[in-house]
Amino acid sequence: MEGLERGSAAIVGVAESDLGAVASEMSPIDLMAQGVHRALADCGLRLRDVDGLLCATAQSRTSGLALAEYLGISPAYVDTTILGGSSFMFHVAHAQAALALGLCKVAVIAYGSTQRTIGRRHASVREYNPYETPFRPFLPSTAYALAASRQGSNWRPSRWRRVNGLC
Amino acid sequence: MERLAESPLAVYQAHLERGELAYQWSPEAQKAVFFPRVVCPFTGSDRLEWRVSAGLGTVYATTVVHPAGEGPPYNVALIDCDEGFRLMSRVEDLPPEAVRIGMRVRFRVHHPGGDEPLYPVFVPAEAA
Numbered sequence: 001m002e003g004l005e006r007g008s009a010a011i012v013g014v015a016e017s018d019l020g021a022v023a024s025e026m027s028p029i030d031l032m033a034q035g036v037h038r039a040l041a042d043c044g045l046r047l048r049d050v051d052g053l054l055c056a057t058a059q060s061r062t063s064g065l066a067l068a069e070y071l072g073i074s075p076a077y078v079d080t081t082i083l084g085g086s087s088f089m090f091h092v093a094h095a096q097a098a099l100a101l102g103l104c105k106v107a108v109i110a111y112g113s114t115q116r117t118i119g120r121r122h123a124s125v126r127e128y129n130p131y132e133t134p135f136r137p138f139l140p141s142t143a144y145a146l147a148a149s150r151q152g153s154n155w156r157p158s159r160w161r162r163v164n165g166l167c
Numbered sequence: 168m169e170r171l172a173e174s175p176l177a178v179y180q181a182h183l184e185r186g187e188l189a190y191q192w193s194p195e196a197q198k199a200v201f202f203p204r205v206v207c208p209f210t211g212s213d214r215l216e217w218r219v220s221a222g223l224g225t226v227y228a229t230t231v232v233h234p235a236g237e238g239p240p241y242n243v244a245l246i247d248c249d250e251g252f253r254l255m256s257r258v259e260d261l262p263p264e265a266v267r268i269g270m271r272v273r274f275r276v277h278h279p280g281g282d283e284p285l286y287p288v289f290v291p292a293e294a295a
Binding site: 135136142147 | 176201202227228229230232234241243244245254255256257268277279283284286
Protein backbone atom coordinates (compact mmCIF):
# COMPACT_ATOMS: atom_id res chain seq x y z
CA MET A 1 0.00 0.00 0.00
CA GLU A 2 1.33 3.44 -0.96
CA GLY A 3 -0.03 5.85 1.63
CA LEU A 4 -3.72 6.41 2.26
CA GLU A 5 -6.37 6.43 -0.41
CA ARG A 6 -8.47 9.55 -0.49
CA GLY A 7 -12.02 8.76 0.60
CA SER A 8 -11.10 5.34 2.00
CA ALA A 9 -12.84 6.20 5.28
CA ALA A 10 -15.83 8.36 6.19
CA ILE A 11 -16.98 10.26 9.26
CA VAL A 12 -20.49 8.89 9.74
CA GLY A 13 -21.53 10.14 13.18
CA VAL A 14 -20.75 13.32 15.08
CA ALA A 15 -21.94 14.64 18.45
CA GLU A 16 -21.09 16.82 21.42
CA SER A 17 -21.10 16.00 25.11
CA ASP A 18 -22.79 18.40 27.51
CA LEU A 19 -20.94 21.68 27.20
CA GLY A 20 -20.02 24.60 29.46
CA ALA A 21 -20.63 24.33 33.20
CA VAL A 22 -21.79 20.70 33.24
CA ALA A 23 -23.46 18.82 36.13
CA SER A 24 -21.27 18.83 39.22
CA GLU A 25 -18.79 15.98 39.66
CA MET A 26 -18.93 15.01 35.99
CA SER A 27 -15.57 13.54 34.95
CA PRO A 28 -13.77 13.94 31.63
CA ILE A 29 -14.46 10.24 30.97
CA ASP A 30 -18.19 10.79 31.68
CA LEU A 31 -18.17 13.48 29.00
CA MET A 32 -16.24 11.34 26.52
CA ALA A 33 -18.71 8.49 27.04
CA GLN A 34 -21.62 10.87 26.54
CA GLY A 35 -20.11 12.12 23.28
CA VAL A 36 -19.47 8.55 22.08
CA HIS A 37 -23.03 7.49 22.94
CA ARG A 38 -24.52 10.43 21.06
CA ALA A 39 -22.19 10.02 18.05
CA LEU A 40 -23.22 6.37 17.76
CA ALA A 41 -26.88 7.37 17.98
CA ASP A 42 -26.21 9.93 15.24
CA CYS A 43 -25.25 7.16 12.78
CA GLY A 44 -27.23 4.19 14.07
CA LEU A 45 -24.22 2.16 15.21
CA ARG A 46 -23.99 0.44 18.59
CA LEU A 47 -21.25 0.35 21.17
CA ARG A 48 -20.46 -3.29 20.35
CA ASP A 49 -19.67 -2.23 16.77
CA VAL A 50 -16.77 -0.09 18.04
CA ASP A 51 -13.38 -1.78 17.78
CA GLY A 52 -11.20 1.32 17.52
CA LEU A 53 -10.92 3.95 20.26
CA LEU A 54 -8.98 7.21 20.12
CA CYS A 55 -9.01 9.88 22.82
CA ALA A 56 -6.86 12.49 24.54
CA THR A 57 -7.09 14.55 27.71
CA ALA A 58 -4.65 16.08 30.18
CA GLN A 59 -6.94 14.97 33.02
CA SER A 60 -6.44 11.19 32.75
CA ARG A 61 -3.08 9.46 32.57
CA THR A 62 -4.39 6.44 30.66
CA SER A 63 -7.62 7.75 29.13
CA GLY A 64 -7.76 5.02 26.47
CA LEU A 65 -7.89 2.33 29.13
CA ALA A 66 -10.24 4.36 31.31
CA LEU A 67 -12.73 5.02 28.52
CA ALA A 68 -12.63 1.43 27.20
CA GLU A 69 -13.29 0.09 30.69
CA TYR A 70 -16.04 2.66 31.26
CA LEU A 71 -17.78 1.67 28.00
CA GLY A 72 -17.23 -2.04 28.58
CA ILE A 73 -15.42 -2.57 25.29
CA SER A 74 -12.06 -4.13 24.37
CA PRO A 75 -11.11 -2.31 21.18
CA ALA A 76 -8.48 -3.92 18.96
CA TYR A 77 -7.02 -0.49 18.21
CA VAL A 78 -6.41 2.16 20.90
CA ASP A 79 -4.62 5.47 20.36
CA THR A 80 -4.11 8.21 22.94
CA THR A 81 -1.75 10.44 20.98
CA ILE A 82 -1.52 13.80 22.77
CA LEU A 83 -0.33 16.78 20.73
CA GLY A 84 -2.35 19.57 22.30
CA GLY A 85 -5.22 21.01 20.28
CA SER A 86 -4.12 19.20 17.12
CA SER A 87 -4.40 15.77 18.82
CA PHE A 88 -7.72 15.07 17.18
CA MET A 89 -6.54 15.87 13.67
CA PHE A 90 -3.90 13.21 14.25
CA HIS A 91 -6.58 10.90 15.63
CA VAL A 92 -8.57 11.28 12.39
CA ALA A 93 -5.46 10.44 10.35
CA HIS A 94 -4.53 7.52 12.62
CA ALA A 95 -8.11 6.20 12.52
CA GLN A 96 -8.09 6.32 8.73
CA ALA A 97 -4.76 4.46 8.67
CA ALA A 98 -6.03 1.83 11.14
CA LEU A 99 -9.19 1.32 9.08
CA ALA A 100 -7.19 1.06 5.85
CA LEU A 101 -4.90 -1.55 7.41
CA GLY A 102 -7.85 -3.52 8.73
CA LEU A 103 -6.82 -3.03 12.37
CA CYS A 104 -10.41 -2.01 13.14
CA LYS A 105 -13.72 -1.43 11.37
CA VAL A 106 -15.36 1.32 13.45
CA ALA A 107 -13.19 3.92 15.17
CA VAL A 108 -14.51 6.44 17.69
CA ILE A 109 -12.60 9.63 18.55
CA ALA A 110 -13.49 11.20 21.91
CA TYR A 111 -12.60 14.25 23.94
CA GLY A 112 -13.86 15.42 27.31
CA SER A 113 -12.72 18.16 29.68
CA THR A 114 -14.04 19.63 32.91
CA GLN A 115 -11.71 22.63 32.81
CA ARG A 116 -14.71 24.99 32.63
CA THR A 117 -15.89 23.60 35.98
CA ILE A 118 -12.66 22.96 37.90
CA GLY A 119 -10.47 25.71 36.41
CA ARG A 120 -7.29 25.53 34.36
CA ARG A 121 -5.10 25.19 37.45
CA HIS A 122 -6.70 21.83 38.27
CA ALA A 123 -7.35 20.58 34.75
CA SER A 124 -3.78 19.63 33.95
CA VAL A 125 -0.58 19.00 35.84
CA ARG A 126 1.71 22.03 35.88
CA GLU A 127 4.85 21.22 33.95
CA TYR A 128 7.99 22.98 35.15
CA ASN A 129 10.26 24.10 32.32
CA PRO A 130 13.43 25.56 33.87
CA TYR A 131 14.03 27.74 30.79
CA GLU A 132 10.50 29.23 30.66
CA THR A 133 8.51 28.75 33.86
CA PRO A 134 10.55 31.33 35.88
CA PHE A 135 9.27 34.03 33.52
CA ARG A 136 5.64 33.07 34.32
CA PRO A 137 4.25 32.98 30.78
CA PHE A 138 0.45 32.55 30.90
CA LEU A 139 0.28 29.65 28.47
CA PRO A 140 -0.90 29.27 25.82
CA SER A 141 -2.02 32.92 25.62
CA THR A 142 1.46 34.40 26.15
CA ALA A 143 2.88 32.26 23.33
CA TYR A 144 0.20 33.57 20.96
CA ALA A 145 0.84 37.14 22.16
CA LEU A 146 4.57 36.79 21.45
CA ALA A 147 3.82 35.47 17.96
CA ALA A 148 1.33 38.31 17.40
CA SER A 149 3.94 40.86 18.46
CA ARG A 150 6.12 39.56 15.62
CA GLN A 151 3.23 39.84 13.20
CA GLY A 152 2.83 43.50 14.17
CA SER A 153 6.53 44.02 13.64
CA ASN A 154 6.83 42.19 10.32
CA TRP A 155 3.83 43.68 8.57
CA ARG A 156 3.68 47.19 7.22
CA PRO A 157 2.09 49.33 9.95
CA SER A 158 -0.79 50.47 7.75
CA ARG A 159 -1.84 46.90 7.02
CA TRP A 160 -1.40 45.86 10.66
CA ARG A 161 -3.53 48.77 11.82
CA ARG A 162 -6.20 48.11 9.20
CA VAL A 163 -6.50 44.42 9.99
CA ASN A 164 -6.86 45.19 13.67
CA GLY A 165 -9.45 47.89 13.13
CA LEU A 166 -7.14 50.65 14.30
CA CYS A 167 -7.76 52.82 11.23
CA MET B 168 27.25 8.38 24.11
CA GLU B 169 29.29 8.44 27.31
CA ARG B 170 27.56 8.45 30.64
CA LEU B 171 27.04 12.09 31.65
CA ALA B 172 28.42 13.37 34.95
CA GLU B 173 26.29 16.53 34.86
CA SER B 174 22.95 17.35 33.27
CA PRO B 175 22.77 20.19 30.73
CA LEU B 176 20.61 22.13 33.19
CA ALA B 177 23.14 21.69 36.01
CA VAL B 178 25.95 23.08 33.84
CA TYR B 179 23.74 26.00 32.75
CA GLN B 180 22.80 26.77 36.36
CA ALA B 181 26.45 26.57 37.48
CA HIS B 182 27.32 29.22 34.88
CA LEU B 183 24.49 31.45 36.16
CA GLU B 184 25.92 31.07 39.68
CA ARG B 185 29.14 32.57 38.27
CA GLY B 186 27.20 35.41 36.65
CA GLU B 187 27.44 33.88 33.16
CA LEU B 188 24.83 33.17 30.52
CA ALA B 189 25.91 29.88 28.95
CA TYR B 190 24.72 28.30 25.71
CA GLN B 191 25.84 25.39 23.59
CA TRP B 192 27.66 25.41 20.26
CA SER B 193 27.34 22.70 17.67
CA PRO B 194 30.69 22.47 15.84
CA GLU B 195 29.19 20.29 13.11
CA ALA B 196 26.23 22.58 12.42
CA GLN B 197 28.24 25.74 13.17
CA LYS B 198 25.21 26.96 15.08
CA ALA B 199 24.35 27.99 18.61
CA VAL B 200 21.96 25.68 20.50
CA PHE B 201 19.53 26.78 23.20
CA PHE B 202 17.97 25.48 25.46
CA PRO B 203 20.86 23.24 26.56
CA ARG B 204 20.46 19.57 25.65
CA VAL B 205 22.35 16.30 25.15
CA VAL B 206 21.79 15.97 21.39
CA CYS B 207 22.22 18.66 18.73
CA PRO B 208 18.83 19.41 17.12
CA PHE B 209 20.49 20.31 13.80
CA THR B 210 22.68 17.24 13.29
CA GLY B 211 21.64 14.60 15.83
CA SER B 212 25.22 14.54 17.08
CA ASP B 213 26.10 14.49 20.78
CA ARG B 214 29.04 16.81 20.14
CA LEU B 215 27.98 20.03 21.83
CA GLU B 216 30.39 22.56 23.35
CA TRP B 217 29.61 25.02 26.10
CA ARG B 218 30.18 28.71 25.46
CA VAL B 219 29.53 31.85 27.48
CA SER B 220 27.51 34.64 25.90
CA ALA B 221 28.73 38.24 25.88
CA GLY B 222 25.24 38.96 27.23
CA LEU B 223 24.11 41.34 24.50
CA GLY B 224 20.97 40.79 22.49
CA THR B 225 17.91 42.18 20.74
CA VAL B 226 14.24 41.87 21.70
CA TYR B 227 12.66 39.47 19.20
CA ALA B 228 9.10 39.43 20.61
CA THR B 229 7.43 40.95 23.65
CA THR B 230 4.17 40.82 25.61
CA VAL B 231 2.75 41.87 28.96
CA VAL B 232 1.01 39.47 31.34
CA HIS B 233 -1.65 40.89 33.68
CA PRO B 234 -1.97 38.24 36.40
CA ALA B 235 -5.52 38.03 37.78
CA GLY B 236 -5.26 39.40 41.32
CA GLU B 237 -1.66 38.23 41.68
CA GLY B 238 0.48 41.35 41.54
CA PRO B 239 1.40 43.92 38.92
CA PRO B 240 1.72 43.33 35.16
CA TYR B 241 5.04 41.96 34.00
CA ASN B 242 6.96 41.57 30.77
CA VAL B 243 7.65 38.29 28.94
CA ALA B 244 10.01 38.55 25.99
CA LEU B 245 11.99 36.44 23.56
CA ILE B 246 15.57 37.65 23.25
CA ASP B 247 17.89 36.98 20.31
CA CYS B 248 21.40 36.92 21.73
CA ASP B 249 24.17 38.11 19.44
CA GLU B 250 25.74 34.64 19.36
CA GLY B 251 22.69 33.33 17.49
CA PHE B 252 20.43 31.75 20.07
CA ARG B 253 17.00 32.78 21.33
CA LEU B 254 15.62 32.45 24.84
CA MET B 255 12.56 33.39 26.85
CA SER B 256 13.21 36.06 29.47
CA ARG B 257 11.90 39.46 30.52
CA VAL B 258 13.17 43.01 30.17
CA GLU B 259 13.37 44.94 33.42
CA ASP B 260 14.07 48.53 34.52
CA LEU B 261 11.29 49.98 32.38
CA PRO B 262 7.48 49.62 32.30
CA PRO B 263 6.60 46.19 30.81
CA GLU B 264 4.57 47.72 27.98
CA ALA B 265 7.49 50.03 27.03
CA VAL B 266 9.60 47.06 25.84
CA ARG B 267 9.93 47.18 22.04
CA ILE B 268 10.91 44.67 19.39
CA GLY B 269 14.42 45.54 18.17
CA MET B 270 15.45 47.07 21.50
CA ARG B 271 19.08 46.32 22.42
CA VAL B 272 19.35 44.61 25.80
CA ARG B 273 22.00 43.31 28.16
CA PHE B 274 21.85 40.21 30.37
CA ARG B 275 21.97 40.17 34.14
CA VAL B 276 21.42 37.40 36.65
CA HIS B 277 18.18 37.50 38.62
CA HIS B 278 18.22 36.19 42.20
CA PRO B 279 14.63 35.16 43.04
CA GLY B 280 15.61 34.32 46.62
CA GLY B 281 15.01 31.27 48.77
CA ASP B 282 15.73 27.97 47.06
CA GLU B 283 14.57 29.25 43.67
CA PRO B 284 17.17 28.78 40.92
CA LEU B 285 18.82 31.83 39.37
CA TYR B 286 17.65 32.89 35.92
CA PRO B 287 18.65 35.41 33.26
CA VAL B 288 16.80 38.70 32.78
CA PHE B 289 17.65 41.62 30.52
CA VAL B 290 17.83 45.41 30.85
CA PRO B 291 18.14 48.08 28.15
CA ALA B 292 21.74 47.91 26.89
CA GLU B 293 22.53 51.61 27.32
CA ALA B 294 21.36 51.56 30.96
CA ALA B 295 23.41 48.53 32.01
